[in-house]
Amino acid sequence: MTEHGKPAVVVVAAEEHARLRRLERRKGKSFTEHLLAMPTDDGAFERIVAPLRGCGDVAMSTDDILALTRDR
Numbered sequence: 081m082t083e084h085g086k087p088a089v090v091v092v093a094a095e096e097h098a099r100l101r102r103l104e105r106r107k108g109k110s111f112t113e114h115l116l117a118m119p120t121d122d123g124a125f126e127r128i129v130a131p132l133r134g135c136g137d138v139a140m141s142t143d144d145i146l147a148l149t150r151d152r
Contacts, residue, residue: 081089092100109117 081087081091083089
């Protein structure tokens with residue numbers, strides 16, 4: 081069947097649809113299987129020791145943020 085002159089729908093028997101769905105499911109891993117297949121390590125990793133960011137490094141000061149919330 082077509083829609084606006086382009087193929088849009090194919091009619092197949094229910095058994096054929098079920099067979100195709102089974103093939104599709106067998107073809108690839110589920111998202112869960114994909115995540116579980118990721119390599120793992122022993123859980124140990126080095127922590128980066130870095131100084132904390134100072135207040136002057138933020139985009140807006142706390143006073144500016146409070147002023148914006150008061151204006152609403």
